[in-house]
Amino acid sequence: MTETIAPEPTQEQAALFARVRRLMLIAGLTTALAVAAVLIAIGYRLFRTEGSAVNTDTTAVLPKGARIVSTGVAGDRLVVTLEVGGATEIRTFDAHTLKATGRLKFANEP
Structure with missing residues (x-):
């Protein structure tokens, strides 16, 4: 070849x-x-x-005479609107851990 x-x-x-x-x-x-x-x-x-899903039982203590007006979810936050003695207050909680993350108070001018 x-x-x-x-x-x-x-x-x-x-x-x-x-x-x-x-x-x-x-x-x-x-x-x-x-x-x-x-x-x-x-x-x-x-x-x-x-973060892993954690089962948490939490009791949030509200001021005396407070009334829950509304609740909602914003992203990974739980938002609770309260009426406390004629003033409006918004409290936010982490949706995964239910720890308080913030508080916003509204008051009327005198």
Whole structure:
């Protein structure tokens, strides 16, 4: 059997081969970077911890004579509107832990 020997590429062909290799390397690296970014995004979504769900029984003590006007949820906050002696007060609680996060009081000007 005789083997066919490929002739040496010309200078133009060698330059073309080098350019194609360089472009393929760029395309391969770009694809690898894109796949890595997608895998990182999926991993982040799967394994991020927002805190575990905790069963909590909490008793919030209201001032004497206070009346709950309304309740609502805003994001990860529980919002309770109270009427205390003619003044309006808004209390916010963390929806996951039920810890108080803020209090806003409204009063009428004298």
